[in-house]
Amino acid sequence: MYKPKVFLSGGFKSGWQSIVIQELCDQFIFFNPQTHGLDHHYQYTTWDIHFVKECDILFAYMEDSNPSGYGLAFELGMAYALNKTIILVDEKSENDAVFARYYKILHKPSGVVFSKLIDGIKYLKTFSS
Numbered sequence: 001m002y003k004p005k006v007f008l009s010g011g012f013k014s015g016w017q018s019i020v021i022q023e024l025c026d027q028f029i030f031f032n033p034q035t036h037g038l039d040h041h042y043q044y045t046t047w048d049i050h051f052v053k054e055c056d057i058l059f060a061y062m063e064d065s066n067p068s069g070y071g072l073a074f075e076l077g078m079a080y081a082l083n084k085t086i087i088l089v090d091e092k093s094e095n096d097a098v099f100a101r102y103y104k105i106l107h108k109p110s111g112v113v114f115s116k117l118i119d120g121i122k123y124l125k126t127f128s129s
Contacts, residue, residue: 004127007031007052009075010061016117020059023121027128031055052078057085059124060110061117062103064091073106080109085127088113089120 006028008017017034031051038044048071052058058079062069069092079086088110093100107113114120 001129003027003029003129004056005029005031005054006057006059006124007055007075007079008033008059008061009052009072009079011063011066011069011072014063014065016061016063019117020121020124024125024128027125048075049078052084053082055079055084057087057124057127059087059089059120060106061089061120062092062106063089063117064095066092069103069106076106076109086110087120087124089115089117091115091117 008020008030010016012034017032021030031054033044033048036044036047038047052075058076060072060076062072076086086109088106090103090113093103094115112123114123
């Protein structure tokens with residue numbers, strides 16, 4: 001049985017990746033940058049680029065506590081250029097109007113946009129075999 005490959009893009013502090021993986025672990029193969037253990041930006045950027053190229057779906061979570069979202073924006077733009085399926089959960093724009101004004105540019109290349117992680121997870125689940 002084929003399992004779609006999912007790149008988890010977003011902040012590292014809250015551990016949201018574990019929630020996604022725990023909910024859907026047997027239905028997908030996950031590429032989780034939180035676990036690569038690389039410290040040097042050249043190394044982890046190369047790792048990220050490699051696995052964005054390899055994934056079928058980019059699952060991007062801009063959580064409210066993420067200070068910038070620069071890495072997520074880079075990965076999302078690359079996934080769009082590579083014609084990957086993109087699911088964006090944009091929690092931060094719901095709570096920060098100034099941030100939302102500038103971040104909405106990432107809504108356009110995203111296939112779908114949700115404001116809650118649970119809704120993004122439910123939608124991702126529809127891509128399992």
